[in-house]
Amino acid sequence: MAALYNNGLNGNPHFLVEGGRPLRGVFKVPGAKNAALPIIAGTILAPGRLTLGRVPDISDVRVMLELLNHMGAEIELDDNGILSIDTTALKSVPAPYSLVKKLNASFDITGALVARFGEAMVPMPGGCVIGTRAVDQHLMGFRLLGCDVRSEPGGFVAVKASGLVGNRIRFAKTSVGATKNVMMAACMARGRTVLENVAREPEVVDLANFLAACGASINGQGSSRIEISGVRGMSGAGVRYNIISDRLVAGTYLLAAAITRGEITATGVEPEHLKAFIRKLRKTGQDLTVGEDFIHLRGVSPILSAGAVIAEPYPAFPTDLQPPMVAYLSLAQGVSYVKEKIFDMRFNYVDDLRRMGANIEVDSNTAVVRGVERLMGAPIDAPDIRAGAALVLAALAAEGTSQVHGLHFIDRGYEKMEERLSALGASIRRVAGDADRH
Ligand code: EPZ
Numbered sequence: 001m002a003a004l005y006n007n008g009l010n011g012n013p014h015f016l017v018e019g020g021r022p023l024r025g026v027f028k029v030p031g032a033k034n035a036a037l038p039i040i041a042g043t044i045l046a047p048g049r050l051t052l053g054r055v056p057d058i059s060d061v062r063v064m065l066e067l068l069n070h071m072g073a074e075i076e077l078d079d080n081g082i083l084s085i086d087t088t089a090l091k092s093v094p095a096p097y098s099l100v101k102k103l104n105a106s107f108d109i110t111g112a113l114v115a116r117f118g119e120a121m122v123p124m125p126g127g128c129v130i131g132t133r134a135v136d137q138h139l140m141g142f143r144l145l146g147c148d149v150r151s152e153p154g155g156f157v158a159v160k161a162s163g164l165v166g167n168r169i170r171f172a173k174t175s176v177g178a179t180k181n182v183m184m185a186a187c188m189a190r191g192r193t194v195l196e197n198v199a200r201e202p203e204v205v206d207l208a209n210f211l212a213a214c215g216a217s218i219n220g221q222g223s224s225r226i227e228i229s230g231v232r233g234m235s236g237a238g239v240r241y242n243i244i245s246d247r248l249v250a251g252t253y254l255l256a257a258a259i260t261r262g263e264i265t266a267t268g269v270e271p272e273h274l275k276a277f278i279r280k281l282r283k284t285g286q287d288l289t290v291g292e293d294f295i296h297l298r299g300v301s302p303i304l305s306a307g308a309v310i311a312e313p314y315p316a317f318p319t320d321l322q323p324p325m326v327a328y329l330s331l332a333q334g335v336s337y338v339k340e341k342i343f344d345m346r347f348n349y350v351d352d353l354r355r356m357g358a359n360i361e362v363d364s365n366t367a368v369v370r371g372v373e374r375l376m377g378a379p380i381d382a383p384d385i386r387a388g389a390a391l392v393l394a395a396l397a398a399e400g401t402s403q404v405h406g407l408h409f410i411d412r413g414y415e416k417m418e419e420r421l422s423a424l425g426a427s428i429r430r431v432a433g434d435a436d437r438h
Contacts, residue, residue: 014405015418018427019377019398022262022299025424029250029269030056030415031081031243035203037105038180039210039243040064040085043073044112045187046214047088048237055083055243060412063103067095087236092117094156100125104133108177110159111138111185114147119160121152137175141182144169145189166191166230171198174313179204179226187216189230198226201314202273206244213239247273249414251321252389254297256421258286259328259397261299264424269295276317280306280325284332305334305371312341323349323390330358331397332371339366349387352380356394356402374399382406385413392417396426403431 031054041064043050055061055077065083069075072091076084092113100106104125113120125133139149139157147161166189171178176199183204186193198204200222208221214236217229250269257264258281271278271290278295282288285304289296306329311319319342329336330353340346347362354360356378359370377400382388388410395402404410407430410417418428 012405012433013407014403014431014433015392015395015407015428016431017377017392017395017402017404019375019396019400019402020260021396021425021427022260023257023264023396023421023424023426024262026265026267027253027420027424028267029245030054032056032203032206032246032248033058033060033413034176034201034248035206035243036061037064038108038184038203038207039241040068040083041108041112042184042207042211042214043068043085043087043236044090044109044116045184045211045216046234046236046239047086047090048235048239049074049084049086050214050236050239050241052083052085053081053240053242054245055081056246057081057415058411058413059408060103060105063099064106067099067103067106067109070096070099085236092119092121094121095123097123097155105177107135107138108181108184111142111181111183114142114159114161115164115185115188118162119158121156121158124155124157135178137171137173137178138181141169141171141178141195142185145182145185145193147185164189164230166193166228168194168196170196174199176201176204180207183208183218183226183228184211186228187211187218187231187234189228191230193228193230195226195228196224198224199313200224202244202247202270210241213241244273245269248318248320248386250274250295251277251318252324252393252414253420254281254295255321255324255328256393256396257297257424258284258299258303259331259393260426261301262425263298265294265296267294269293271295276315277321280309280317283307284329303328303332303371305329305332306336309336309338310341311339319343319346320386322346323386324393326350326360326367326369327353327390327393329369330360330372330394331375332369334371336369336371337366338369341365348383349390352378352391353394355380356398358394376400377402379403380405382409385409389414392421392428396421396428
């Protein structure tokens with residue numbers, strides 16, 4: 001059968017998926033990638049040995065830890081997601097491009113470095129397939145706190161301040177990254193800082209709560225206005241902090257159960273963080289039981305149209321569940337309209353779904369998804385983390401065999417995805433693939 005896929009794609013590691021098997025069982029939701037990354041950056045502000053619980057075992061976290069280790073942090077990560085870290089010996093050395101290019105979120109160390117050391121030299125984040133990753137709001141916030149910001153040769157940006165001073169900062173655009181970065185820069189600025197039009201995502205709230213546990217004075221996290229009173233110093237000594245669960249991984253696995261007409265219980269989840277998503281899943285006919293820290297889904301046929309799904313800032317439907325939702329809706333009865341209002345190129349995976357038989361038309365930032373009876377397995381290629389998850393979901397529901405390439409993206413955001421899915425009854429395995437063709 002493998003010969004059928006001799007399309008040049010099979011020269012690298014991929015998932016081999018046999019579709020049509022309903023997922024059943026219990027899935028323990030890991031810690032949130034988008035909280036763990038800024039919180040690890042936030043340890044730069046708080047010297048002293050601290051412990052973080054529920055750190056997800058994903059490559060993005062490993063890159064961020066490698067970056068901090070390169071700068072002098074002492075790090076121990078055990079097999080249970082317990083991270084012990086001490087940034088006492090950290091130095092503000094230029095972040096190596098080889099690491100930053102792998103991880104846009106590594107730009108989030110800038111605010112913490114300039115707060116602790118008065119300077120940071122960080123490569124500008126690379127672009128990525130879901131759209132330009134502008135940082136103008138980050139830099140605007142740093143300038144208003146008294147930083148001198150200038151471009152340096154080699155695509156670096158130097159942020160320097162002889163002393164950060166609190167200010168009123170209104171973001172022109174709601175940005176998760178800018179909110180996190182500028183909030184960290186303001187923690188030890190002299191006086192009071194008011195941030196307006198900030199991101200309200202649970203991961204931003206988690207970062208603020210972690211910083212407060214290390215001595216920062218922050219109020220308003222979760223609303224669109226955060227107030228910070230600068231403190232003279234922060235310390236991580238003896239701090240133990242558990243990272244929130246990953247609402248995006250939880251949503252992905254619930255959709256995997258729904259698309260395969262299975263039945264799973266996602267445990268260790270915070271349903272409060274998924275209200276818009278749960279509403280939409282119920283609208284498509286799924287039978288959901290929501291407890292305090294679990295969500296049980298019993299897959300129901302047929303999948304009904306979701307009507308309009310609009311991906312926009314929290315607490316609306318999350319952009320990171322847009323691709324898996326489109327894969328799920330491709331098997332719905334009727335038409336769904338999925339609008340992406342955050343990133344400008346986030347339908348890059350639709351071509352591969354079409355090759356599997358989906359009927360999806362993309363017009364600027366809206367995908368018109370006309371449900372079809374079935375999808376057919378095919379060789380497919382993940383262009384980013386959440387698109388990769390979408391393609392895996394389609395492969396799980398398709399008739400026949402699929403090869404899913406682009407595992408380096410999937411591994412950035414999903415812990416051992418093939419093991420977790422196999423434990424729920426999926427037929428999926430990681431295949432090394434023969435040597436790369438030249
Ligand atoms: C975070 O990215 C998440 N990543 C993304 O998750 C998520 O999709 C995104 O927030 C939106 O929720 C992490 O937390 C590590 P933004 P971030 O700054 O911070 C524009 C995943 O798969 N913008 O809110 O980069 C920007 O270009 C990833 O887990 C500016 O114009 O998102 C984008 O179009 C994908 N100027 C939009 O705002 C700026 O200064 C949202 O960006 C900053 C952003």
